[in-house]
Amino acid sequence: MKCLRTQPELSGSEELLRRARSQEATQMNVKLLGMEGDRDIQFLLQGGDLLKVRSPSWKKTRYFRLQEDCKTMWHESKKTFKSKQTFSLDDISAVRMGRQSEGLRKYTEEQVEGRCFSIMFKGRRKNLDLIASSEEEAKQWVNSLERIISNISDLSCQQKTEHWIFTCLRKADKNKDDKLSQSEVKNFLRLINIDVDDDYADMIFQKCDTSKSGYLAGGEIEHFYDLLTHREEIDVIYGEYAKTTSCMSPENLVEFLMKEQREKATLADAHAIIEKYEPDEHVKAKKLLSKDGFLMYLHHPEASILNPDHREVHQDMSQPLNQYFISSSHNTYLMEDQLKGPSSTEAYVRALLKGCRCVELDCWDGSDDEPVIYHGYTLTSKILFKDAIKAVKEYAFKTSDYPVILSLENHCSVEQQRVMARHMSSILGSALVTAPMGDGMPANFPSPEKLKGKFIIKGKRLNKLEAIFASEEAPADETDVTEEEESNDEDDQEEEEKRKKKKKQKLAKELSDMVIYCKSVHFHGFEDAVRNLSFYEMSSFKEGKAMKLAEESGEEDPGQIALLCQCLLSVGTK
Incomplete structure (x- = not known):
């Protein structure tokens, strides 16, 4: 067995030299970030103690400090063989003041609201929940972190490259x-x-x-x-277009953009590129682009071969909703696996920030008459239904203004279904679609454009939507409340029969009335769907079932393919 080797201790003079070089590197990085003399970065470089919160019993003090690269936060760890832990500021998605994270709401008291803040990370890394010694200190941490993150994101391409290379050189x-x-x-x-x-x-x-x-x-x-890093092919391309004193003029650059990049470029676009990417101030003053500036531009996403018109929504968004692919999430509440992983409101936040427009809520009866969300009959943790709705309301339209569908997998009793309806009504307010848009019974879906900023409930409904406009109330459909994926194989008919024999669970009228444009129904074949189902009625399929239906329909009659596509659009797939 080999002995663990420790770093040799430095002598007094060596330690002084190390500190001097570290200070020099810090000053260089502060300068590269354009934050010389800035109070916020000095606060982070000095650092301080914060209470790290993981559970009601795990609350421990840790010292946090910004490292010399001005992009990495360090904090001490008490774990064996892991005395230091770091995370990059580039990995932070948001810094939230107060008890906004699920952990802080569960594990802290309201009295410390002003002292709390959370660091949210991109990807699957867990949030960092922290408590400062005072409200002023908590605000200072949040403001300083947001300020430096903003400054880093605002750096030019050249500044980011210089900072990155300098940091890598220091590490090497x-x-x-x-x-x-x-x-x-x-x-x-x-x-x-x-x-x-x-x-x-x-x-x-x-x-x-x-x-x-x-x-x-x-x-x-x-x-x-x-x-x-020399690129010979870049030299060839640059040499072909740099016709003005060995540099590219705005006219040369426009020619390159139109011929090679296939962009609709103007002289104004060329001048903007030169101003943004040319590193040599003398060359920039002459309104020219050097080879270094050209290379800087090519390394930036702005030079991507993708059509720049497609950076924003460019499609026609005025067609009926069912004419579009909708980015959907299954078991949205889960952070990890679906057997014993944690459920979290943060999972909804992350899905919505990534552009997801349909989230799933598996709802079950909870204690104190409060419905909960989790993966039923498993060891996954539970979250309150109302907390999930609050998270959805806050983050639904941060990334996109287009509608969000709340897909309810409802296993609750009538009493707690009413609670669900009250929570959605009070939290989502007028943004929740609770009646058909326009006058009279609709014949088709509204468009995403008309539904901007709106929430749509997908779930079971007691009767047809047409009943809203009927002179007398139509009888309720005989249906079980839970929405489940259709059987994947005909051999599962036995399971289907067992399900039918179960006592059917009743559906609360308050919740039923909220289902307008996405009523969940069972699938009884394409002919039945075309003959009996309205445009707003849809079914969920397992992928294997959908593929099998497509194959069988195509084999029976090629002419059915168009009908099949129409039915799939009408009933939906999952």
Whole structure:
């Protein structure tokens, strides 16, 4: 067994030198971020103690501080073999003041509301719930983090590249002597995601080591990077269009954009690109674009070959809703697996921020007459139905203004269904569609454009929508309340019979009346669907079932294919 090796202790003079170099690196990064003398970044660099919250019993003090790269937060950990933990500011999606996270609402008291804040991460990383020593300190943390994140996002392409390369160089320079040995150079290449043959890297190293010291420093490092990232094809393209004193004029750039990029470009567009990407101020003053500026532009998403018109919604959004593919989520509330993973309102937030327009709520009876959401008959944790609706209301239209469908998988008693209806009505207010839009019985769906900012309930309904406009109340359909996917195989008929024999659960009228444009029904074949179902009635299929129906319908009669497509649009798939 090998002994664990620890870092050798530095002498007093070595420690002073290390601190001086660290301070120099910090000042360089602060300058690159354009935050010299800024109070917010100085606060983060100094850092402070915060109470980290994970559960009612796990609340521990940790010291948080911004590292010298000005992009990484560090905090001490008490875990064995993991004394330090870090996270990048680039991984933060939001910093929320107060008890806005599910964890802080569950594990803290209302008295500490002003001292609480949460750091929300992109991807699947768990939120960081924190409590400061005072309300003023909590506001300072939130304001400082938001300020530096905003500054980082506002950096130009050149500034971001400089900051990234400088940070990688500092990480690669293990002994902090401002020089790179051959082994440190290879570490640097790994950090910047450049995979080259060792012999080729050694050859370039020797070529750049003009001092023959066995190390690269200063301009030698810059020369090494230039040689390594040289793109001959870029030289050819640039040389073809740079017809003005070896630089691109605005006219040359317009020609490149129209001919090579297939863009509708103007001189104003060319001037904007030069102003944004040209790193040499003298060249920029002459309204020209150097090769470095051209390369900066090509590295930016703005130069993507995708049609720039498609960066925003460019389709016709005035057609009926069923004419569009709708980004949908299944078991939206789950953060991890569907057997024992945690359920969280944060899962709804993340789905909606990614542009999801249909979220699922599996609703069950909870304690204290409050419905809960979880994956039934499993060990997944539970969240309150009303908390999920609040989260949906707050984040539904952050990414898109188009309607959000709330797909109810309803397993609740009539009493708690009424609670569900009250919560949706009070929380969603006028944004909830509770009656057909327009005058009279509709013959088709409204368009996404007309439904902007609206919520639509998908679930069971006691009768047809036409009953709203009937002179006398129509009889209620005999249907069970729960919406389940249709059987995947004919061999499952036995399970279907068992389900039918179960006592049918009643549906609360208050909840039924909220289902307008997305009524869930069972599927009894395409002919039945075309003959008996209205445009707003739809069924859910497992993928295998949908594929099987498509194959069988196509085999029976090729002429049925068009009918099949129409029916699939009418009843929907899942």
